[in-house]
Each structure stands twice: as structure tokens, then as C-alpha cells.
Amino acid sequence: MKPVLQTDPKAGYLAQKTEIDTAIAAALESGRYILGAEVDAFEAEWAAWLGTTDAIGVGNGTDAIELALRALAIGPGDTVITTSNTAVATVAAIELAGASPLLVDVDEETLTLSPARLTEAIAANGERRIRALIPVHLYGHPADMVAILEIAAAAGLSVIEDCAQAHGATIGGRKVGTFGDAAAFSFYPTKNLGALGDGGAVVTNDAALAERARELRVYGWKERYISEIAGMNSRLDDLQAAILRVKLGYLAADNARRVAIAAAYDAALRGTRLVLPRPAEDVQHVYHQYVVRLPDRDSLRDHLRARQIGTAVLYPLPIHLQPAYRGRIAIANELHVTEKAARELLCLPIHPWLHDDDVARTCDAIIGWINR
Ligand SMILES: Cc1ncc(COP(=O)(O)O)c(C=O)c1O
Structure with a gap:
């Protein structure tokens, strides 16, 4: 009997094989393999699809969270709230940025960040310098952004949405990734929008934040070879961008x-x-x-x-x-x-x-x- 696969990224490739193979061939011919024309085009198309002003293609979803935090100048000495029922990447990214995670329980129905528990956690906080929240739209179900944004605004906290599992999910018709100060996407092959390798994106409507994230993903360069800020290396490559452009159409x-x-x-x-x-x-x-x-x-x-x-x-x-x-x-x-x-x-x-x-x-x- 043929196995029923829980997830099947190869079927996703085969479903659009001709288009993907053609896009890969064109990207190979282009001669620019990292942060080239395919990445530029994908960034513009992804931002337009979501309804944000900016999308910044990066190496993977974990880096996208770290970069969003760093672009918000969140790091050592800061605390960032998220959930424990998530991919370890969410928590790892907070620590990679140098900040400390604080984990809050989830809502019984949706298994996403509980606004009630979040309010308690903020109220009970002692000495910690809480700077941001990372609600995770887990399994493709949006976290309760209306309540979470209200709590964040009252407490003066930044919000980064972890959208790795929720490409296209909406609240009141508006796509997740457009609610917070920034959002992080993963294009891991099994995701709803999956590359055929690693990939990720930071999205935001904040031009200054976008510029910082763009600099941080290439060593903090504003001008080539001159680091304005201490950055990292996390770039989307053109092969993945070309594949993502095909798959975005579906x-x-x-x-x-x-x-x-x-x-x-x-x-x-x-x-x-x-x-x-x-x-x-x-x-x-x-x-x-x-x-x-x-x-x-x-x-x-x-x-x-x-x-x-x-x-x-x-x-x-x-x-x-x-x-x-x-x-x-x-x-x-x-x-x-x-x-x-x-x-x-x-x-x-x-x-x-x-x-x-x-x-x-x-x-x-x-x-x-x-x-x-
Ligand atoms: C909720 C969540 N956050 C973050 C990530 C990290 O993405 P990546 O594997 O592309 O680093 C993933 C994917 O594994 C995820 O499911």
C-alpha cells in the first residue's frame, strides 16, 4: 500500500516542475547568485502579496527573528516574551540576539499566546526589562493579535510576529505579518510557502527598521565593505528566490x-x-x-x-x-x-x-x- 505522507515537499516541486526548472535555469544564467535580481523581485512580490511596504530576504526563519530583534535594537539585558509551544527556533533566535526569553502559556483553544496569561506575566514582572513580544501564529492559526497589540501598546512593547507557519492566514481579512512592528517568515521546504532549501524574510511597514535589517543581514554594511553597525551574514540566494516566485503564484x-x-x-x-x-x-x-x-x-x-x-x-x-x-x-x-x-x-x-x-x-x- 502506498504510504500517506504527513508532508510532501517533493510533491510540491513536481507539481510545478517545468516552471521551477525554467526559473532555476534562468537564475543560473543570470550570474548573480546572492541578493540579485531574483531576490529583489521576490522581495517586492512578497511585500505586495502581504500588504507591507518592505520584505527583506534572509537565510532562514530563525535569522529573520534574530534580525528583526536586532533591527529593533533589542539585545543583551532585554527580555522578550514568547511561548513554549513553538519551534525551538523562536526561542533560539531570542538568545542569538543576546536577549532573554520569558515563556508564557498558550490559549487552550488556539494553542497560541494567551492574552490573559500575557497580561499576568507583564503585571507580575519584577526587574526584567521586557522589550518585545513574539506571538507565534502556530499551525497556521493566527494568534489573537487584536488583544496582544492592545497589551503591547499599554506596556510599550514592540511586537514581532512569528509567521513561519502562517503564510496567508488572516484576521478580519488582513494577513498576519502586517500587524506587528515586524514579522518573520520561514520558507523551509515544508512551509505553506516553501523554497527548495533554506530561506526566510523579515517584513515591516517601518522604513527605518527595514533599512537596519537590510544592513544587518550583510555585516552591517551601508556601503560595500564598510560596516556601520555590527551585523551578520544572512542572505537569501537567487535560486531560492526564483523558486519562491514560482510557488508564490500557487x-x-x-x-x-x-x-x-x-x-x-x-x-x-x-x-x-x-x-x-x-x-x-x-x-x-x-x-x-x-x-x-x-x-x-x-x-x-x-x-x-x-x-x-x-x-x-x-x-x-x-x-x-x-x-x-x-x-x-x-x-x-x-x-x-x-x-x-x-x-x-x-x-x-x-x-x-x-x-x-x-x-x-x-x-x-x-x-x-x-x-x-
Ligand atoms: C514557528 C516557527 N518559527 C521559526 C521557525 C524557523 O524557521 P527556519 O527553520 O527557516 O529557521 C520555524 C520553522 O522551523 C517555525 O516553525
Whole structure:
């Protein structure tokens, strides 16, 4: 039996193979391989697609967060709030910028930064110099930006959105990445907009911030070979930009396919004891992941694996419990929701190239497991 893949970046390449191969060939012929014309064009197209004034192509999504922080002059001595139920990259980037993370619990429904816990964390803060918040639009579901922006404004904090999993997700029709002072995207191959290698972008509507990020990504150069500020090396390359330009043309349709697959899962699994995703009102979830929750998650996972149906657990261990961080990273309050979710969540197969038959086979296998 053919395996059902949980994610399938190769299918994403094959779906647009001719166009991508042509774009790669043109980029190879151009003779400019880093921060060239393809990068310029992609930056303009990505900013226009989102509705921001600037997009800055960088090496990956982790660097994008670090660069946004550094462009905001956030670093040693500063504290940055984010969640523990995220890719480790979010927290790693804060430390790479020299700042200290402070982790806050997530909302029970959306598993994104809880505005209530955030308010408590800020109120209970002692000596820390909290400078910024990084809400993560996890799994493709937007964090509650309306509440978060209000809290940030009242406390005088900058906001950097982590949009690595949420290309095209909206709140009130407005795309995530346009709400904060800046936002970070990853174009890792499995993302909703994925390159065929590493890539990322910082986006912002703040011209001065954009200029700083552009300088910081190439050694702090304003003028070639002259560093105005101490920067880093994190540049998008033209091959990836050329590929991203092709794939951007399909992003809306790819997201719509993810939404359709999610609707099929909803219809088949509603009324079972699985806790299904319940998007907040007025948001468009783009289903980077379709996440169900159940206490005996591992048993279902084994059952599906035995039937060659791939699943994933994002993430099995909250960051504050991982060996690199446990005991030394600051947590603002008990992270009960985060810890429970990590024990219970399971990501079902979802990607735009998944066939209806595969979705049906997955649903049948889940129902079979429930009724076993
Ligand atoms: C939520 C989140 N933030 C940040 C990143 C970092 O992106 P990258 O892997 O491109 O560095 C990822 C992707 O892994 C992610 O899922």
C-alpha cells in the first residue's frame, strides 16, 4: 500500500516542475547568485502579496527573528516574551540576539499566546526589562493579535510576529505579518510557502527598521565593505528566490486546498472523542498543520503508522522542558496548557498535494481505531 505522507515537499516541486526548472535555469544564467535580481523581485512580490511596504530576504526563519530583534535594537539585558509551544527556533533566535526569553502559556483553544496569561506575566514582572513580544501564529492559526497589540501598546512593547507557519492566514481579512512592528517568515521546504532549501524574510511597514535589517543581514554594511553597525551574514540566494516566485503564484490555491482537506477531516471526525481544531472567529486558518488532541495520542499514532499513514507531533517537548533550556529559561507562570497539549496533540497528514483518497483512508483508519 502506498504510504500517506504527513508532508510532501517533493510533491510540491513536481507539481510545478517545468516552471521551477525554467526559473532555476534562468537564475543560473543570470550570474548573480546572492541578493540579485531574483531576490529583489521576490522581495517586492512578497511585500505586495502581504500588504507591507518592505520584505527583506534572509537565510532562514530563525535569522529573520534574530534580525528583526536586532533591527529593533533589542539585545543583551532585554527580555522578550514568547511561548513554549513553538519551534525551538523562536526561542533560539531570542538568545542569538543576546536577549532573554520569558515563556508564557498558550490559549487552550488556539494553542497560541494567551492574552490573559500575557497580561499576568507583564503585571507580575519584577526587574526584567521586557522589550518585545513574539506571538507565534502556530499551525497556521493566527494568534489573537487584536488583544496582544492592545497589551503591547499599554506596556510599550514592540511586537514581532512569528509567521513561519502562517503564510496567508488572516484576521478580519488582513494577513498576519502586517500587524506587528515586524514579522518573520520561514520558507523551509515544508512551509505553506516553501523554497527548495533554506530561506526566510523579515517584513515591516517601518522604513527605518527595514533599512537596519537590510544592513544587518550583510555585516552591517551601508556601503560595500564598510560596516556601520555590527551585523551578520544572512542572505537569501537567487535560486531560492526564483523558486519562491514560482510557488508564490500557487500559494492562495495551495492554502485553499489545505482548508478543504481540513474541512474533510472536520466532517469525518466531528462527534468523535478527538478534540478538533476550532478556529477563532473572523480568522482564516491556513492549516500548516491539522492538529487533533486526545490523551492516548501515541496509540492512535502507532495504529496509523502500522497502516503506513504518517503523522507528526509538533512539538513533543515544550521548550522549557528541553535539555538545552530546562532549569535556566524563565517561565512567567505555570505552563499547564502547553504541557498538556504536548502530551495530547497529533498532526494528521496535510499538504496541498494530498489526494482525497488519502484523506479518506486516514479518516477511515482513525474511525477504525476509535471503534476498535
Ligand atoms: C514557528 C516557527 N518559527 C521559526 C521557525 C524557523 O524557521 P527556519 O527553520 O527557516 O529557521 C520555524 C520553522 O522551523 C517555525 O516553525
